[in-house]
Amino acid sequence: MEQKIVNPESGREDTSRRRFLKWLLGIIAAVNALVAGVPFLRSLISPSSAARQNPWLKVASINSLPEGKPVDIRFMAEPDDAYIHTTVLRSVWVIRHSAGDITVFSPVCTHLGCYYQWSQQSNRFECPCHASLFSLDGKVLGGPAPRSLDVLPSKIENGNVYVKWERFKVGTPERIPVA
Ligand code: FES
The missing domain is CATH 2.102.10.10 (Rieske [2Fe-2S] iron-sulphur domain)
Structure with a gap:
């Protein structure tokens, strides 16, 4: 279930903060995938270990x-x-x-x-x-x-x-x- 983030001052859902968190999580996932994939890609293009x-x-x-x-x-x-x-x-x-x-x-x-x-x-x-x-x-x-x-x-x-x-x-x- 998606959790809403509410701005304490306005009492409304804080969509900008939610967008930012989604964007941040996306960046972290992309960096993780890149780091995990480097050894695999290297093994494809360079000689065997x-x-x-x-x-x-x-x-x-x-x-x-x-x-x-x-x-x-x-x-x-x-x-x-x-x-x-x-x-x-x-x-x-x-x-x-x-x-x-x-x-x-x-x-x-x-x-x-x-x-x-x-x-x-x-x-x-x-x-x-x-x-x-x-x-x-x-x-x-x-x-x-x-x-x-x-x-x-x-x-x-x-x-x-x-x-x-x-x-x-x-x-x-x-x-x-x-x-
Ligand atoms: S290490 Fe060479 S004789 Fe022991």
């Missing part, structure tokens, strides 16, 4: 990498979802075996997620947190790490190295991707 969040990222020129020596490469990535757009600094370990053959490791230690380093002296990766050790090919040499280093998808195209950033659960013997 998975492709947006996990694109191929150019991280280096293949000629800039020495052969057989791990290089810590840092780059900016832009993970985003339907609402938030951010830029984050990421890093990967890239090993060039030849002009057409590379291995890319996630920088995250598979034990509890610290960032490990390459030791030129001992020729192995060493984690400063709990002393896990990994060989050049990522195998566990010692310490509590439950699995080898995580290899990330990579490719070489037009002389450039591309990587797909992925995260995996730490502390497990199996490689379990984390969304």
Whole structure:
């Protein structure tokens, strides 16, 4: 049932105030519909969420990498979802075996997620947190790490190295991707 708004001074129905309230409610409903519809429209015109969040990222020129020596490469990535757009600094370990053959490791230690380093002296990766050790090919040499280093998808195209950033659960013997 429609409720009448009565002007207390004149005792008559206040139609101008009623019109204004209707107009205001209409504007609020339109704004709500617009806000709710943006993610849907964006999903129609832009690449899928998975492709947006996990694109191929150019991280280096293949000629800039020495052969057989791990290089810590840092780059900016832009993970985003339907609402938030951010830029984050990421890093990967890239090993060039030849002009057409590379291995890319996630920088995250598979034990509890610290960032490990390459030791030129001992020729192995060493984690400063709990002393896990990994060989050049990522195998566990010692310490509590439950699995080898995580290899990330990579490719070489037009002389450039591309990587797909992925995260995996730490502390497990199996490689379990984390969304
Ligand atoms: S986090 Fe690397 S050894 Fe524990």
